[in-house]
Amino acid sequence: MDGYAGKILRINLSTKEIFKAPLPEKMCDEFIGGRGFVAKILYDELPPDTDPFGKNNLFIIATGPLSGHFLPASGKTHFGSKSPATGGYADSNMGGHFGPALKYAGYDMAVITGKAANPSYLYINDDNIEIRSAKAYWGHGSLTCEEMMKKDLGKDFQILTIGPAGEKLVRFACISHDFGRQAGRTGIGAVLGSKNIKAIAVKGTGAIPVFDLEKAYAKGKQAFKKVSQKPGFKGWTPEGTAGITDWVNEVGALPAKNFQTSHIDHSSEINGKKVIERLKITDKGCYCCPTPCGKYGHTITSMGSAYMEGPEFETISLFGGNCLLKTIEEVAYANYLCDELGIDTISGGSVAAFAIECFEKGLITEKEIGKKIKFGDLESIVYLLNLMSKKETASEKIKNGSEKFAIHVKGLEWTGYECRNAPSMMLAYMTADVGAHHNRAWVLGHDVVGAATNVHDLITAGADGAKRSKAVVSPKDSAKFVIDSQHIRPAFDLLGCCRLQMMELGFEVENYAQLYSVITGKKITWDEKVWNLTRLISAREI
Ligand code: SF4
Numbered sequence: 001m002d003g004y005a006g007k008i009l010r011i012n013l014s015t016k017e018i019f020k021a022p023l024p025e026k027m028c029d030e031f032i033g034g035r036g037f038v039a040k041i042l043y044d045e046l047p048p049d050t051d052p053f054g055k056n057n058l059f060i061i062a063t064g065p066l067s068g069h070f071l072p073a074s075g076k077t078h079f080g081s082k083s084p085a086t087g088g089y090a091d092s093n094m095g096g097h098f099g100p101a102l103k104y105a106g107y108d109m110a111v112i113t114g115k116a117a118n119p120s121y122l123y124i125n126d127d128n129i130e131i132r133s134a135k136a137y138w139g140h141g142s143l144t145c146e147e148m149m150k151k152d153l154g155k156d157f158q159i160l161t162i163g164p165a166g167e168k169l170v171r172f173a174c175i176s177h178d179f180g181r182q183a184g185r186t187g188i189g190a191v192l193g194s195k196n197i198k199a200i201a202v203k204g205t206g207a208i209p210v211f212d213l214e215k216a217y218a219k220g221k222q223a224f225k226k227v228s229q230k231p232g233f234k235g236w237t238p239e240g241t242a243g244i245t246d247w248v249n250e251v252g253a254l255p256a257k258n259f260q261t262s263h264i265d266h267s268s269e270i271n272g273k274k275v276i277e278r279l280k281i282t283d284k285g286c287y288c289c290p291t292p293c294g295k296y297g298h299t300i301t302s303m304g305s306a307y308m309e310g311p312e313f314e315t316i317s318l319f320g321g322n323c324l325l326k327t328i329e330e331v332a333y334a335n336y337l338c339d340e341l342g343i344d345t346i347s348g349g350s351v352a353a354f355a356i357e358c359f360e361k362g363l364i365t366e367k368e369i370g371k372k373i374k375f376g377d378l379e380s381i382v383y384l385l386n387l388m389s390k391k392e393t394a395s396e397k398i399k400n401g402s403e404k405f406a407i408h409v410k411g412l413e414w415t416g417y418e419c420r421n422a423p424s425m426m427l428a429y430m431t432a433d434v435g436a437h438h439n440r441a442w443v444l445g446h447d448v449v450g451a452a453t454n455v456h457d458l459i460t461a462g463a464d465g466a467k468r469s470k471a472v473v474s475p476k477d478s479a480k481f482v483i484d485s486q487h488i489r490p491a492f493d494l495l496g497c498c499r500l501q502m503m504e505l506g507f508e509v510e511n512y513a514q515l516y517s518v519i520t521g522k523k524i525t526w527d528e529k530v531w532n533l534t535r536l537i538s539a540r541e542i
Contacts, residue, residue: 001025002211003065003520004033009107009129011122013195014055014114018129023108029522031530033064035493037109038080038091039533045111048540052084052187053169053194055115061102061200062109064496068100068208068287070220071515072227072507073498075100075287083186084171084194085347086411086435088538090186091493093439094160095286095294096178099496101158104204116196119167121149124202125157134198138167141340142176143308149201157201163342165389166193172347172413176339180294180309181286184344186412186434211521219518223511227290230505237283239272240293241313241500245320246271248313248417251448253425254321255418257375258353259407262418270320274328275311284309291501299332303382308336311345314438317416318349323356324376334381341389350413352384354406363400410435410542422447424478431482433534439493441485442503446478490530 001023008021031040038060050056060080067074077099083090102110105126112122116131119138123130136152137145142163149159159177166173166189173189174182183189210216227233236243248254249267256264268274275295285292296309311319311331319325319334338345358364359373366372369387373380407414412435419426428441491509492499495516501507516524 001028001520002209003069003516004028005063005103005106005108005206005208007107009110009124011110011112011129011131012114013112013116013120013131013197016131018131020107028065032494032524033067033108034062034076034078034093034496035080035091035490035534036530037062038078039089039530039537041109041111042080042082042089042537043533046082046537050082050541052082052087052191055195056113057082057191057194059112059188059191059195059197060109061112063099063103064494065520066512066515067496068103069210069515069519070217071223071288071497072501073286073289073291074496075289076492076496076498077102077183078493078496079175079183079188081186081188081191082541083188083412083434084169084190085187086538086542088410088435088542089433089534090188090191091434091534092175092183092185092188093493094175094177094181094183095289095498096158096181097287098158098160098177098202100287101202101204103208104206105202106204106206110200112195112197115194119196119198121199121201122197123153124200124204126203126205137161137198139164142342143179143340145199146176146179149199153201154203157203159199159201161199161342162189162192162197163340163389165342165391166190167198167342168389168391169193170343170388170391172344172351173342174338174344176342178286180284180296180339182339182344184346185437185439189342210519212518215518216515219515223507223515224290226511227501227505227507230507232505233291236504237291237293238276240295242272242275242295242311242316244272244313245316248317248444249321251444252421253417253419253444253447254317255407255414255416256321256324258322258350258357258405259414259418260357262420264321264324266320266326269326270316270328270331278328279332286498289498291505293500297332299329299336301327301329301333301378303333303378306333306336308332308339310339311335314416315345315349318346318353319381321416322349322353323381325378325381326376330378333378334385337382337385341385343385343388346415347413348385348388350407351388352381354402355384356380357405358400358402361405363402408436410538412436417444423475424481427478428482428485431486433531433538440489441482443478443481443485446481486531487528494530
């Protein structure tokens with residue numbers, strides 16, 4: 001089947017059965033790939049009322065029909081499961097190079113069930129699939145484990161890992177890959193931990209069939225050119241998502257002190273410019289990306305020094321805003337620690353701020369938590385992150401009325417936007433199938449200027465552009481903005497591409513439809529089917 005590798009890899013860790021099933025063409029036509037495949041398989045195969053940490057839960061890895069092809073930013077990989085964080089439908093995606101490598105090995109998807117008897121890792125080397133002992137790696141941090149495995153297996157392997165938080169089944173544990181790319185949300189790392197899987201290593205040397213190779217090459221080349229000619233091309237990449245920090249703060253949407261306020265005084269100390277000035281060693285991009293928004297750098301703080309990728313906006317917002325860390329070096333160190341421990345930086349920053357607010361209000365005591373903790377103090381944050389990774393804190397155990405300070409939707413902590421001033425963004429969080437996640441709809445621009453626009457245009461419009469529109473966005477308009485965004489964004493998650501070229505630079509979505517046609521020989525249609533299916537799964541499970 002053109003565009004696809006053509007096979008699903010199915011692994012039962014309990015019985016050690018491994019087999020390769022053909023990828024159904026009907027599923028490709030109806031659900032395209034990535035998030036669509038995750039939704040379809042979960043809906044059909046997840047037994048109702050499954051324990052997220054039970055052996056019957058599924059762990060799904062899914063690529064899309066454009067993953068691994070010659071076109072801009074075709075390196076996104078999707079993961080799906082029943083969420084330990086929400087009890088409902090879960091998916092999370094990451095960039096890097098894992099998905100293309102899986103396709104080159106011959107598999108569009110991997111569906112993993114059961115539980116390994118001992119700590120293990122999956123070894124996928126083209127046709128050779130093995131469940132191997134992970135005794136040497138268990139207990140190590142995510143970044144350390146990846147480095148060890150690269151040394152042991154060779155640098156040609158693409159590796160994803162979990163950290164101590166995933167091993168301990170922390171409900172917001174993430175998956176790490178490529179020393180700084182994470183599938184962070186919905187607790188997907190803890191599902192892998194519950195299956196006793198520390199890592200998955202893949203090397204692929206095959207090719208993927210293409211419907212019209214000549215046209216696909218020409219269209220791909222043209223797409224790179226078009227992206228590079230977009231007005232935001234030169235301005236957006238240097239700072240990446242961190243570039244919006246000052247703007248979000250200026251419009252009153254940056255969370256601070258566990259979302260008690262929506263503005264901080266020190267955003268100029270933790271913004272994208274400071275990432276470049278004080279941390280950056282080099283730009284870092286995902287597979288085939290012409291706009292490498294990742295920043296690989298080094299940080300030195302009173303709590304230690306580290307090499308890390310980031311921080312991007314969400315991490316800055318949750319640790320620099322919500323936890324009030326004062327410098328970009330401190331935010332970067334918290335970022336490093338989350339990556340090494342295997343904690344989602346969004347949930348980690350949110351839970352740390354929640355604990356500090358509870359401490360300030362006397363709902364938890366120094367005796368209970370073992371230390372005085374306060375906002376703006378890196379030592380407190382490091383202490384709390386280490387506690388979280390050992391599963392020694394749990395918000396539901398604090399009680400004393402603390403629930404009203406826990407900022408979440410469906411059990412998933414908010415991402416980096418305070419919504420008192422942003423009703424559309426609030427609606428997007430409230431209606432997102434996975435819980436509070438900007439992946440489903442980013443509509444803050446609508447709330448601020450009352451029109452559809454992208455972040456780059458808002459920032460380059462300068463102070464006037466950042467000012468709030470006098471025309472208040474009506475609830476009806478908010479609903480329309482959110483629905484439109486929720487229906488366009490899945491396209492990227494289905495195809496296996498990064499959405500930032502479209503969202504930030506205005507690279508038109510029609511380009512992806514054309515690329516899909518020349519690569520698969522089919523016409524693209526995506527509608528509400530995937531969205532409805534994921535909501536049905538949560539309706540059934542929660
Ligand atoms: Fe990865 Fe950033 Fe490029 Fe998207 S824009 S593919 S997240 S490097």
